[in-house]
Amino acid sequence: MTRSFGRGRGALAALGPVDAEIAPGEFVCLVGPSGCGKSTLLRIAAGLLRPSRGELELRATTAHPAAMIFQDYGIHDWKTVLANVRFGLDIQRVPRKEADERARSWLARLGLTDFAGAYPAALSGGMRQRVALARALAVEPEILLMDEPFAALDAQLRTLLQDELLDLTQTTRTTTLFITHSLEEALVLGDRVLVMSARPGRIIAERRPPFGRPRTGEVRATPAFTALKAELWELLRGEVTGPGARRAAPHQGAEGGVPA
Numbered sequence: 284m285t286r287s288f289g290r291g292r293g294a295l296a297a298l299g300p301v302d303a304e305i306a307p308g309e310f311v312c313l314v315g316p317s318g319c320g321k322s323t324l325l326r327i328a329a330g331l332l333r334p335s336r337g338e339l340e341l342r343a344t345t346a347h348p349a350a351m352i353f354q355d356y357g358i359h360d361w362k363t364v365l366a367n368v369r370f371g372l373d374i375q376r377v378p379r380k381e382a383d384e385r386a387r388s389w390l391a392r393l394g395l396t397d398f399a400g401a402y403p404a405a406l407s408g409g410m411r412q413r414v415a416l417a418r419a420l421a422v423e424p425e426i427l428l429m430d431e432p433f434a435a436l437d438a439q440l441r442t443l444l445q446d447e448l449l450d451l452t453q454t455t456r457t458t459t460l461f462i463t464h465s466l467e468e469a470l471v472l473g474d475r476v477l478v479m480s481a482r483p484g485r486i487i488a489e490r491r492p493p494f495g496r497p498r499t500g501e502v503r504a505t506p507a508f509t510a511l512k513a514e515l516w517e518l519l520r521g522e523v524t525g526p527g528a529r530r531a532a533p534h535q536g537a538e539g540g541v542p543a
């Protein structure tokens with residue numbers, strides 16, 4: 284599958300060719316340099332965009348199997364927290380009482396019970412992202428599509444939400460495609476990590492982090508984790524700084540130049 288934008292000489296090859304398959308229940312993380320087409324791929328998976336060539340096949344049992352979560356939360360400021368979480372259920376015409384119960388139970392799982400009646404403006408970034416998570420999970424989607432959902436959060440909160448997401452998705456076994464710039468995030472969460480080239484993004488490597496399920500954030504402290512992170516950064520570095528790269532190298536972390 285490929286995707287380009289515009290026509291003729293001015294056309295921009297944004298993505299591909301990409302050929303990938305995700306198994307039911309699998310959690311796949313996609314990492315790649317800025318502008319390589321990750322969001323484009325996710326938008327195609329969500330049915331918001333068509334491929335220019337090729338196709339994407341979704342095997343699902345419902346008409347609207349996917350729920351999406353973005354970096355900027357995508358929640359409605361004029362609705363209460365409860366109404367935000369109930370939103371997808373209202374669209375699915377789930378009866379009000381059942382929708383309220385399901386929404387409240389997800390709020391409880393994400394530690395938001397006391398904020399059911401609050402408006403998002405009163406919440407911190409981490410809490411807003413929890414609302415977005417609760418809203419996406421409340422509809423019990425067959426497929427969860429996440430576009431850098433934790434990128435706007437500070438490092439501690441990000442770690443906390445990664446651990447919560449690990450816990451939640453290991454219970455629900457929802458098929459998930461998760462975009463991130465963070466190799467650490469990809470290795471903690473993913474059954475499989477796909478590394479993309481600079482634009483037009485192709486899949487240049489695939490790794491299965493060797494951590495069983497259910498796993499916890501403790502895998503971060505293992506030598507296997509550090510080794511795999513370094514290996515993937517070597518691959519990615521070539522794409523970020525190589526001839527195909529469109530932008531400068533990302534900020535380098537304190538750990539021997541390997542970014543989070």
Ligand SMILES: Nc1ncnc2c1ncn2[C@@H]1O[C@H](COP(=O)(O)OP(=O)(O)OP(=O)(O)O)[C@@H](O)[C@H]1O
Pocket residue numbers: 288289295297315316317318319320321322323324482
């Ligand atoms: N609607 C559009 N019209 C024109 N160009 C687009 C459109 N959407 C994306 N692009 C271009 O396609 C390329 C891939 O964009 P995309 O947002 O998919 O990359 P990305 O890997 O998600 O980037 P980042 O990591 O910076 O968010 C970029 O060069 C972008 O400018």
